[in-house]
Structures are given as C-alpha cells and as structure tokens.
Amino acid sequence: MSEQYRIIGKRIGGLDEKDKVLGNVIFAEDYTLPGMLHARVFRSTRASALIKRLDLTRAKALDGVVCVLSAEDVPNNESVKNVVGQTTEVGLLEATNQVLARDRVRFYGEAIALVAAENLDIAEEALELIEIEYEDLPAIFDPLEARKPGAPKIHGDNNIISAWKIRKGDIEKGFAQADVIVEKSYRTPRQEHAHIEPESGVSWIDDMGVVNIRYAAQVIEHYRDVAAVLGLPDSRVRVIGTIIGGGFGGKEDITVEIFLGLLAWKSGRPVKLTYTREEMGFARHKRPPYYLHYKTGATKDGKLTAMEAKLVSDAGAYVYLSPWILIYSTVHATGPYFIPNVKVDANSVLTNNIMTSAFRGFGGMEVAFAYESQMDELARKLTMDPLEFRKKNFLKKGDETANFQTITSEALLPEAASKALAALGGKGKGSKHKKVGRGFACSWQSYGRMTYLHDTSNAWVNLEMDGSSVVRSGIPDLGGGQRESLRAIVAEILGLKLDEVHVISTDSQVTPPAGTVTATRALYMSGNAARLAAENVRKIILDQASAMVGVAPEKLKLKSKQVYLAENQAGPENQAKKLSLVEVIKSCAAQGKIPQSLATFKAPFTEPITTDLIRDPVFADFTFGAQAAEVEVDTETGEVKLLKYSTAYDIGQAINLNRVEGQMEGGAAQGIGFGLMEDYIEEEGIPLTWNLHEYLVPTSKDLPDIETVVLESRSGKGPFGAKGIGEPAITAAAPAVINAIRDAIGVRIYHVPATAERIFRALKGKREK
C-alpha cells in the first residue's frame, strides 16, 4: 500500500500527538486573559411556558456581577435564519431560533439570561437571584402525535418542518414480484455527543474594536451569526478556533459563541464561558430520535425488488439542521443496494423536547439500523447466507441510486464485508444461558456537503526563503487530525519533511475560508485545496528551475529541498545535476515570482432542490464499508457482552493510517454505544440523563479489541483518491450488533439501544408465544 509516497498513507505520529501527550495543547478552556469575567447561563425549567415575569434586579445588584443580559439586551435576538433547501410542502423555513428566550420557552434548558461576574462562584450565585414566573402552555412530546392537526403548535401553524420523498419505479409492481417481504417498525434514540471537552471559549474586544471569540468551533463561519446578532459588520467579528476536544457534531451548531460575543460586547471585558457537564446534557442539541417503518421485498433467488420506507424524526423545539439530516436519511434509506422500485416518505416534526441536530452519522445511521435489520431478516426468510444475499444486491460503480445518482467511485462492499467477518476469527462457544452469536452490517455514507450548497474550500501555501513551508487553511481540527492531514499533503507534494511544514488553521480573519469541519468534508475539501495550492507552488519552483538549467520542467523533481534532473537523481555521480531549492527560491524572489498560491477547491455544484421529491444527485460521493460483531447474550438477564468486533472500510487512500484506524475504531465504539447502551431519556420534556453516570457511554470495560481493516481503492474524490471516513465509520455499528444478538438468541430488537431490559422483555415475549 502507498509505496509510491514518502508520507501519504504511512503511520504519521508526531507533532500534534506530541503536544497532546505532554498536555501542552491550549484547549478552549485553558485560555485566560487579564481581567477576564466568568459567565453562566440562566435556563428554562419548563418545557413549554410563557415567561410572565423576569426580574434581574437582585442578580445585577450582587457584588462582583458585571453584566446580566436578557432578550431585550440582544440587538437582534434571532440566530440561524432560514435553512437552505427546504421546499414547497411545508414552505421556506424562517427559523425562529431565539438567542435568549423572550416571552416564551419551548424546551427545558432553553437559555433565558446571561450573567458575567468577577468569578464563577459569583456568577453561580447570581443565577440563583434571577426571579422568573412562568405560565405553562400546552406541550407535545411525541412527534407522531405532533404531526396531527389538533396538536399544540411549537412555532407557526405546522409542526412538520420538513418533508422529503423518493419515488423510483413502481412500488406496487415491485412488491408483486417479491417472493418474500419483511415489514417492520424500528426506533432509534436521542444520542448525546458526550465529547469529553465541554463547549467552551473566551471572548474579548481587541484594540481595533473587533470582537474576538476563541472557542471550540466546528464552524468558524459562525462569526457571521455573532455579527448578525450584535448588529455589527461581519468584518468586526473574528472567530479563532481551537484544537477541539471532540465534537462529533456537538460543536457544529451554535453553542457558546453568541453568548460570548454578547457578553464581551456589553461588558467591554474578556469573558470565559464553559458549559457544565449537566448543561451539555440538557441544553445542547442531541441526535434526533427516529421512527422508521420499512417494507422490503426480494425474489426467491435473492434479488431485491422493492423497498418502502416511512421516516419520522423528532426535531425538538427548534429547527436547526433537522431538515438536512432528514435529506440524508431519505437519500441513504435504501442502504448500499440497488433496488429497482423505491418509495420513501420522510418528515421531521417539532415537539417540546430538547432540540436535535447534527451528530456524526447525520441521518445515515438511523436508517442503517433499519435497512440492515431488514436485510438480515430477508436472508433468514430466504434461508440464504446473509453475505451471499447482500452480494446479489450491492451497489457497484456505475449503478444508479434511488434518487438517480450514478455511483462514480468503487464500492468495495463484498471485500469489506468478507474481511470484516474474517477479522473476527474463530467463533466462541457459549454455554446454557450464555448464547454466542455473530452478525454484520454494511452501510454507505456520503462525504462532503450536499452539492446544492455549492461548497468550496480555500488554502494558501508558500515556500519560505529557507525552503520550509507555511500552510493557511480555515479548517478546524476536530481531534481527528484534520490539520495534520494538510501538513502531510503539502510535505508530500513539496518534497519536505513533516516538521518543515507549518499549518495555521481555523482563524476567520487570518486563514482563507475553508468551510466547516462537518459532513466528513474536511479532508475531501480542504485536503484538495491544500493539494492544489502545493502543486501550484511546486510548479512555480520547477518552472523557475527549468529556466535556470534549461531542462524542461517535466524532467525535474523536487525532493529534500533539492531540484533534481529527474532521470539523474539516483547516483552520487550526478550530484552536480541538482539545484538547491533555496537557490531557486532566491532566484524567484529576485524576479518577483513569489512561491505562494491561494487555491480554491470546488465540490460539484447542483441546482437547489425545489420540490419535496428528491430525484437528482445530492452528494459528491459515498464511502462504503461493513462492521461485524460477536456477542454473548445472557438469556437469564438479557445482558450483552461484546466478544469481538471488526470494522472494514474502503477509504480510498489513507493520508495518515493511524488516524484512519483511529476514526474507524472510534466510530465503531460510538455506534456500539448507540446500539447497546446510550439512551437519552426525557419524560414530558424533562431530561433525566444529564450526566455521564446516568447517560452511559462505552468505557474500556464495555468494548473488546476493535479490529480495523483498511481498504484502499484510490477511487475517491479527495486528495490522492481518498474518501472520507469520519461519519461512515459509525453507521454500520448498531445493526451489526443487533444482527449478532438476533443470531445468538433468535430474537430481534427493533428499538435501540438493546439494553438488558429490552432484551429480557423480548426473550420473555418469545417464551410466552
């Protein structure tokens, strides 16, 4: 693998990791400024109510309190305007997200007021002194009920905020051709991101009157949202992103940045705001819960004939990215299979629950749980090997998806599934009450944003006089090594060592706009932009060298700070036939040809979607893969022990093999949590799982060794043929585990997570039958 590269595809463990193991990284919370205030947020304790009275007098009077703000202090109290891509059936979304709740609260935990004080203890005390009176309003918590005409309305006069459809072929005819049909309903939970680093940041006004906000940001472009709220020109707000201590979509929507901007602007002092763990638990968006109903048919020789899916997601009390997540679900609903007749209907519905929005897997993994459960049951009904059955239906390069998009890269699904299964090794035996079973699941997930968003990314690369290089790119580093990938790409192309390349990233006023670290787009988009810029710089150097030595530039090679005549680079006898890079740079400078380049990479552009019917390509490309699990289920208690686990993806081309495996391992772990243990519970809109001893995420004791199998088709749209892996890595985990449980005990779990209690009940139900 990757022999032709010096750096690309190798295990790069170095500069970024060294800072981290030393504890030297200056994360968001680690930053302090002289005279800095400490902030806290006052939040609603009602799920649906009018605010009858809000009195800040006593809080403001407390010694040490500098600033207390409510909705009336916010210049423009709306954030996140309309959501691009919403369509005719439910109308264009004029989002009504309030920065601070004005007259009405719509979920438990909604922000109402902000306090900044000399220290955190005083800020805490001030929260206690804020007086509020509510008048409860009717509320609705069940998205299926909320769709009905008589349901209480959250905003406007329709709780359905989004509706998407797919229609392909003739669904009736498809089911008529089927010899077996499986029809089932599924449910997936709200999931909490539970990144270990809380949302945090520091803001200050600099000596030029610019509002600076240094925070853990997946989207530094939120400087525009802050500017809009403050009523300032965009150019007066600057976001400096930090190395992020995990995000997974949790730091994608607005978190602390607007509050920080407001408090610094109003107080004139630097301000720090860090969410408490409880606040992360109940005040920040979650993964949307889904209700899924699937009907899938196949012929007796195992060809899929038709699939119908109805999807409903709970958007919670505010719109956020729910309509987009729902498009993902709709497009990915078939799974990575060619199905001639498809019908999908999807809705996202407002309720008085905590708002839902981005989370790794973004609509793709909820449907994966359903479609892969369906595939497993179909194989059983057909008494076919589940892999052989899938192989008859896998999407291949050149096939068309249900929304009529042609797959233009390799889809190494058969290889991924066989390798994931093989990686499990020999099967365990179990005992009377401990049944061992195996399962696997395949999945697909897009990388890159939806193509109608016309995504671009910029990067700037240069060569310094000594031959070292600086890269500037706005892309944030989410913890996945996004910054390091740029270093590797530029070092590879310019023939430099890794530590000869320095990357400046994620600063809205210093680095060229590179877009968000979301949608598995960072490597694809900013990696390509850095590649283009580095290639331009290399060209400047080779052209100049060519003029200097009179050899065509194609014959020259740049390596180890030397320009070689390509065919002569090997032998020491040809040492004379090279030029030092520094000489070439000097010569460039003397002629005003500065070796630098600002490059823009453009994703494919498509027309905006204008109807609810999705019938055109929506994504640039997809990543395909499979995960496999071996479980042991205790039939007396319902407890599941994961014995073995493997994950195999075609990632196109690894840039840093360590980080690829890291993403795959971590994605699997998070997906296993979603499938087996993570359950964010709300009762009548009141969250009950605020912290990490109530909301359980996998610990070292819950997981087996995770085997990773990396396949490289080099067919992706990213640099060097790479595909994205961040989100794809999570999608197949839950169905793999659920299929393994089914294999072990003969009972299928339709509502994840498959907690011991759910399994116990399912087993009891089976015994009673």
Added chain:
Amino acid sequence: MDVICAGKRSITLKINGRERSLEVRPNEILLNMLRERFNLMGSKYGCGIGECGACTVLLNGRAVLSCQILAISVAGQEITTIEGISRGASHSSHAGTAPAGTLHPAGTLHPAGTLHPLQAAFIEEGAVQCGFCTPGMIISAKALLDKNPDPNNEQIKEAIRGNMCRCTGYTNIISAVKSAAKRMLKE
C-alpha cells in the same frame, strides 16, 4: 453550590517534585488550584463531577480525580500531573500569555524534554485522537505500571475504566500501555 468562605489556609505540598507553599480557600478544588495557581493546564476539566477522568492526577502515586478533592486536604502530600511525568520536560505552560488579538495558533509545539515511555507509546500506537482525555489516561496508566509493571489486558481496562475516551475505542490505548510496559521492563 460552593459557598465562598473567608478563612484561607496556608498549605505546603509537593507538585511535580517541587515543594510549593500557598494559601488556599477551604473550598478550593485541587484541579482548579493546579490549573489556576500553577498554570498546570494539562489536567483537564471535563465534568467536574467525578465522571470522566480527564482531571486525573497522581496523589502519592495513586491515580485520583482532582476535581473531587479539596486542595486543603492534600497538604503535605505529593501531586504529579502530566507535566511532571516527562523526563526533563518543562513544567511551565504558556497558556494564557498571548496578548489579546494576537494570532494564537492552537497547539504550538513546545520544546520539551524526553517523553515518558507511555507518552511515546501513545504516539506510536495511535492512541491519541482529540487528546482531551490523554493526560488523564496516561496518568492512570502510569499509576498502574508503577504498581504492576506487566499488566494484562483486563488489568489495563480496569485501571482506565474511569477515564472516558469518546474518540477512540480504547483498543489503541490498551496497546500503547502494553507496549510502554514492555519498553519499561527492558530499561
């Protein structure tokens, strides 16, 4: 909620091998003391309620959650943080020293001494993603290896069970602890 009490007390303790004296508030949390008074930013605040392990430090060689301990209660004892385990690495962190408005590239590489074998192994085995759990994780692993130089998988899992990592699946972390143990046994 913490109540602010006036009565400060002087304490003396050892932090990363150096004797330190200071006045602490009776309700001052050890984690905050390390971060705010000594600029030892490597110990992280991840929850403040004893659930995540990001604040783990060594107290007389034992791994403890510094967010759950009052500074006053460790008077006369010995604390080791991530900054204290690399051999010859500088104990100071320059967090927070950049003036307002200057470019502050996140995660600058500092001149440091030799890495502890655990630190080196975490890098080599790909045990680091975002790195937020890493200092606490390494501290817990060090407490284990100091007691049990040749642990098996289960013992490693047990030692780090209180250290949550949301980015990895622990597999590479466990390999890193094993490989560090091997290296240390040879030394």
